[in-house]
Amino acid sequence: MKPVTINFRDKAAETMADSQVQGALENVYNGFFKARISAAEATDHWEELRTRGKAIKDHTIANLDHYLDMLATNVERNGGNVFFAANADEANRYVLDLARETDTKTVIKSKSMVSEEMGLNHYLTDAGIETVETDLGEYIIQLAGETPYHLIAPAIHKSMSQVSDLLAEHGDGTRETDAEALTMQARAQLREVFQRADMSITGVNFGVAESGGITLVTNEGNGRMATSVPRVHVAVMGMEKVVPSIRDLSTMLRILIRSATGQRISSYVTMVNGPRREGEEDGPEQFHLVIMDNGRSKLLGDVHLRESLNCIRCGACLNACPVYRKVGGHSYGWVYPGPIGAVVSPVLTGLKDGKNLPHASSLCGACHDACPVKINIPRMLLELRHKTAESDEPDESARGRWEPIIWKGWKWGMMSRSRFERGARLGRAFASPFSSDGWMSRAPGLIGGWTTSRDFPLPEGESFVKRFNEQRRKADEDES
Ligand code: SF4
Incomplete structure (x- = not known):
């Protein structure tokens, strides 16, 4: 995107x-x-868990090439395919080529911020492939043509009545009015899509290097259906989503779920270890893991920003x-x-x-x-x-042009006591016409933003030292 x-x-x-x-x-x-x-x-030892979580991530990011290599090797050993995408275009092309190769007409999606980052829905839809989100929140915002509002609650900004309109418009026009009925309505609309989908695309909460598996955390069950019903499952992940071992996964799950929703464990924790094997009853015929960079190497190479990974x-x-x-x-x-x-x-x-x-x-x-x-x-x-x-x-806005000049002036004024004192008096004289009772509620021009949502005190016009001395003199006079 x-x-x-x-x-x-x-x-x-x-x-x-x-x-x-x-x-x-x-x-x-x-x-x-x-x-x-x-x-x-x-939670017992919560701070200890956070410290452990940080240590796991610090260690993994410091050895990212090693763990990504281990993950890829083990995914392939489990019968899956791995594709490293340098950017969103490469990742999109891989998914589209695969969809064409596997004669995919309908794709269902679950739980993927990375695919939002890729703009994958539009890419596939433009190529004539029906693409449907199956998380309730994502489905709602797809119907509304919007982007997620929150990392884990993408449609939190929508009212019940707006959701009702969207589902009615997309369905047979029935306008449900309570949360349970709306959920059942969405479920009925999606169930039919699940049955005819050829391919699923999911995100990855964690890829586990030592097992070559991926883990998905959901509360709706659609993630589990998406990973087991269609013929082809494609999981897309940012390259920072790998953890070394199952033991590390257990720590990360504990802190992720509590921090996200306050639950001790989410309704579903789905672990996928490749395509269906002989003798297994469900699961996809093909499993593909797309590991995307898309600028993350830039973060990795920046010692000040690497921690964001x-x-x-x-x-x-x-x-x-x-x-x-x-x-x-x-x-x-x-x-x-x-x-x-x-x-x-x-x-x-x-x-x-x-x-x-x-x-x-x-x-x-x-x-x-x-x-x-x-x-x-x-x-x-x-x-x-x-x-x-x-x-x-260059920042071409009026603010961008004026800001450096204002700050230069500010610095020049602050470098000399007499200039500062004259500036303070000037500031008060300038602000007085826009204030009442010592407060400005509507400042003019470029500084207007300061008073959009709060009042600004009228500058004192005298230096702190001068006012301090004045008050001390008064206090001395009162005492004597
Ligand atoms: S979403 Fe925010 S709080 Fe959660 S891990 Fe990332 S930076 Fe930390």
Whole structure:
């Protein structure tokens, strides 16, 4: 999927003005966020588990070539095929060629952010292959023609009534009004597609190097059907999704599931170890694993940003982030929203398209605290801000043209005490006409953004030292 050129500020403002979406975003906090806290509190040695999870990811990413090689060897030993794709185009072409070779008319999909990153649905649909999402949330956003809003709850922004309209429009026009009936309606629509699908495409939560198996974590059961019903199963994974051993997998599953939904274990944990073997009753005739780079090598080669490859896409940082919980997933403009999206999207899509994203954070550190593998997202956001500022790419917006001039002026003023004091007086004189009772509620021009959602105090006009001395003099006078 190509990055959508979205104006972060405009989209964020639009989302903040939408009361229905704001209500839905509160559920992120009241549901997922609180459930994760309770799950962590109820788990013995939670911090120890997080430390172990971080150590496993650090070790794997430091030895990625070794473990990817081991994974590929063992997948092939199990009877599967492995394709390393340098980018989304190569991965898409591989899947399409395979679909043509296997005379595939219908593809069902389950649980894959990487295929969103590839824009695979559009690619296959444009080639005349029916492609249907089967996770309920993904199905809803496919019908709506949108991108996921959240890493694990892609349709969280949709109201029940919007879902009802979408399913009715796609089906026989019946408009169901409660959650259970809507689920059954979607189930009936999808069941028919499952029966005629030739190929399934799933994501991979973890690829296990020592066994050559892949693991999928779901709550709906469609992942298990997708991996066992169609003739061909293609699993697509980002190259960072490998873990060395089954023992490591068990640690990662414990922290992933608790951090994502607050469950101790999800309804389904599906392990796939290649195609159906002789004597087995179900499973695909062919199993293919596509391992995609698509910019991840750039992250791997950057000592400051490499840690982002530790991400297990649990979504906990989104749920903890006060910015995400206001601006929602679509403001981030690409597949990966929230704090981790603000780190990986600018690198995977290019800093030019994602330059606003590293600024979409208060750097409060809530994401770092929530992350099950202790990724220091604020540190990487600062690093990206630094890179953006140093970038040669000219920012043609009015803000981009004026900002360097303003900061140069600021630096010049701050380098001399007398200039600073004169500047403070000037600032107060300039701001006074726009303020009342010591507060500005609507600042003019380029600095207007500061007062869009909060008031700004009128500058004091005098230096701290001068005001401090003045107050001390008054206090001395009062005492004497
Ligand atoms: S950065 Fe951490 S908290 Fe955020 S999605 Fe990745 S693993 Fe989860």
